Amino acid sequence: MAGGWARDGAVQDQIDDTISDAVKRARADMPSGEAARYCAECGEEIPEARRLALPGTRTCVVCQSARDADRKSAGINRRGSKDSQLR
Numbered sequence: 001m002a003g004g005w006a007r008d009g010a011v012q013d014q015i016d017d018t019i020s021d022a023v024k025r026a027r028a029d030m031p032s033g034e035a036a037r038y039c040a041e042c043g044e045e046i047p048e049a050r051r052l053a054l055p056g057t058r059t060c061v062v063c064q065s066a067r068d069a070d071r072k073s074a075g076i077n078r079r080g081s082k083d084s085q086l087r
Helices: 010-029 048-053 061-072 082-086
Strands: none
Touching: none
16 A cells, blocks of 8 residues: 555565666676686786686675675665655
8 A cells, every 4th residue: 555646556666676676786797707817906816716606707805895895885765765855
């Protein structure tokens, strides 16, 4: 049951869209192909265990962790707050 101007099921549609976007982003970020021997960002050698575990990887663990931390802050806030709607 939606309230106000929203139609019934609108909240579930927002949830479904958020999940769908996250899955699409994760699939697009998955590496493919042959793994690089050296990190594309810092130039350090990528350990063989990482190259075998993640085919197509291009970064070392340290650089990838930094990239993941930056990516967590980006995203779409579909819910919004009442305050943001009033401004």
